[in-house]
Amino acid sequence: MPVNLIPEDDLRMALRPHRVDPIAFEADVRQRLEAAETEREDDLLAGLSPLLKSVAALLPLPFITGCKPTGTEAKLAPAAGSIKLLGYLAFPAISLFLLLGAAVFSIVKIRSIQDGNVSRLDDEQAVSEAVREWWQCHQERAWLVFAVTLTLALIGATWLLFLLYIVSFGLLLCVLASFARRGLGNRRLIAQSCLMALVFLGQIASFSGSGDQEIHFVDQLLICPVFLWGALVLMPFVVGTPRRSDTPVMRIQQRNSVILFFVLVVSLTVWFMNPILWPATPSKIQHYVESFEEAPYSSVSWGHWEIVARWTIESKRNPDLSSARRLLAQEISGEQNPFILGSAFRVGLVRADQIGLLKDYEGWRLDGRRRFLETRPITHLNQMDWVIRASVLRNDLSPGERDFLEKRLHATIEDLSDNSNNVLETALRATQLLELIARPIDRDRYRVRVHHWLRKFHCKTVDRFHIAGGFKPYLAAPVGELETTSYAVELMEIYGVPRDLDLNWVRSFLRPPSIRDSGDRKWIAAVTRDRLNHLPGVTQPTWLTVAYYERSLIAAVVLVGLCIYATVTSPQLKPHSQDSEL
Amino acid sequence: MDLTALIDTYRGPLIGLIASWGVPWGDAVEIAQDSFSEAWLRRESCRGDWNEPEVFGRWLRGVALNRYRNWARSRSRRWSRIVPRAPADLEGVAAPADPEPSEYLEALRRAIGRLPARQRQVVLMHYLEETTVNDVAALLSITPKAVEGRLYQARRTLRRLLERDLPALQMGTRLPCP
DSSP states (O other): OOOOOOOHHHHHHHHGGGOOOHHHHHHHHHHHHHHHHHHHHHBTTTTSOHHHHHHHHTSOHHHHTTTOOOBSOOOOTTSOHHHHHHHHTTHHHIIIIIIHHHHHHHHHHHHHHHHSOGGGHHHHHHHHHHHHHHHHHHHHHHHHHHHHHHHHHHTTOHHHHHHHHHHHHHHHHHHHHHHHHTTOSOHHHHHHHHHHHHHHHHHHHHHSOTTTTSOOSSOGGGHHHHHHHHHHHHHHHHHSSOOTTOOHHHHHHHHHHHHHHHHHHHHHHHHHTHHHHSOOOHHHHHHHHHTOOOOTTTHHHHHHHHHHHHHHHHTTOOOOOHHHHHHHHHHHTTTOOHHHHHHHHHHTOOOGGGGGGOTTHHHHHHHHHHHHTSOOOOTTHHHHHHHHHHHHHTTOOOHHHHHHHHHHHHHHHHHGGGOOBSHHHHHHHHHHHHHHTTOOOOHHHHHHHHHHHHHHHBOOOOOTTOOOSOBOSBTTOSSOBHHHHHHHHHHHHHHOOOTTOOHHHHHHHTSOOSSSSOTHHHHHHHHHHHHHHTSTTOOOOOHHHHHHHTHHHHHHHHHHHHHHHHHHHSOOOOGGGTTTOO | OOHHHHHHHHHHHHHHHHHHTTOOHHHHHHHHHHHHHHHHHTGGGSSSOTTSHHHHHHHHHHHHHHHHHHHHHHHHHHHHTOOOOOHHHHHTTSOOOOSSOOHHHHHHHHHHHTSOHHHHHHHHHHHTTTOOHHHHHHHHTSOHHHHHHHHHHHHHHHHHHHHHHSOHHHHHHHSOOO
């Protein structure tokens, strides 16, 4: 069957009104080509990818180029929305690294020139003007960046913060590298921008308490010296290039500021790297134990010393305890604090012949004997501890009394399930005392219960400026405590490690402190860490694990490396342009 | 190939192609000019030998498509800040007047607009400036046979559409005898 089709001539006729004049069309195309060629010659950013153009559009170009004429401004318009969004990723780095440095150094430079040679102000003011215009355009976003930076640091999300800056600075670095290939920008400008930002980040890292609520094996205050050393490395690029505009006085001031900054950085580094430069070695720990000549905080000091001293003795380092014995003799001749006596007995300082000097011994023993006849829990085991130990030392306990004492100690452990205070310490003391009276505990009987307590008192969420990962002395405590953590680790030596307890949290809590802890806490942390590392079946974290948990520190190092790379790869100042740059 | 030859080859089909995407004719010409300009400027970035008509045709279509997308995005932004104008102002920028105004041609144009996308595409590309089937095929990266097939389908569809729209008498005077 034949088919009727629309005639082709009709179609041509229908579309004829839309035909264009070929000559005019080609002329328009050629006109566009000429305009594009001209624009390309003038445009610094013509060779950049759309992403880098988007980043460059956010830069104050006169500042980057040191007032070199830039022809056309960067335009965001041709970039697609997703590219623009990616481009905005560089905004934090631009705000922090370039603008902070630009603003501060512009003001300093203008002031110094005002004092000296007024005729050189043009370029400096142009740079300052560029920065000021940039602030006018982007100040809300810039303040937002600073606020986010501070907030992330204060809430402890340093990893996120540094990741953001690494990505951001990586993008900025690509633009700066492209500028460098075109001979724009200079090493001094980039160096001073990076320097200011690193000092700013270093300050944030020093006071923010970053990483306290995360697992870390080294103190996160180390991030501060990393940034400051980065700034110190960049310092020669800023002040090391003498300019004709610099007067001898200015050069002396610059030299003095470098020396001052160097001293400051070294001091802070030594301070913050205290645990690395002066680690708690076994010999130092032994020295601490042997030099225990005073207990400024009475039973607390004795309690701290006892934890360290017991480790030294168990490690068979044979410490000389004469100083501690002298201190104990003073205590025996004086107040006879039951907690101090407990510590002394546990370390083995008290001799059998000294027990007669303990005025409350017979009273406590008689009282205790009455209580032994009951099968009730011992309500203040920590105070009774020394009495039981003294009884064993003097062999005052009959087999019958030992049986009753065993029942009471078991009742004490059973009673802990309903208790919320000093549970871990009491459980440890009861277990140790059962061992002492030759009635060793059936570990399997209490293992599940002790593991439950360990999980219950383990503290992984803390308030600001407290370190997470320790064990709490009582349930309502807001933060873990070093002594209780030590007791918990000793309990784990006896009952094993709970399966779902991440020991890296405990390691993190016991990490060598920089400035927050001082005195004997350093030694307690060290010996507890050693006990933890020697728990049966416990392996050391792998390098990969360490790298993962120390990602903030690594990120800081990478960021510093990027800054140094950006500076080193920037073009050197030419002699004739030295006067015109900032 | 020089620029003039390329423009002569692809001007008509490119404008037709862009118009087939729903762009008004005036804007389609602008986009086509921009596309020629950009494709020529960045021809070294083209994968393959750009002197080959098929290679340049594919490259030109890609550039035009990007230009069209930018135009579509900017149009949506423009619409948000549109300013009403007097009808007299709009007369100056209206489409060129039809030298032979007729109800049939108007109906045919409307019918072309209602064609399926692929058929409308080849009709506008082929008949706007008498472009060869081979050049249309090069720009679309399809075979000439496929272009011919679509053209045939389009003309048949157009006839059906026009039969519905126009009275039988008018159609009978226009259509050739079988």
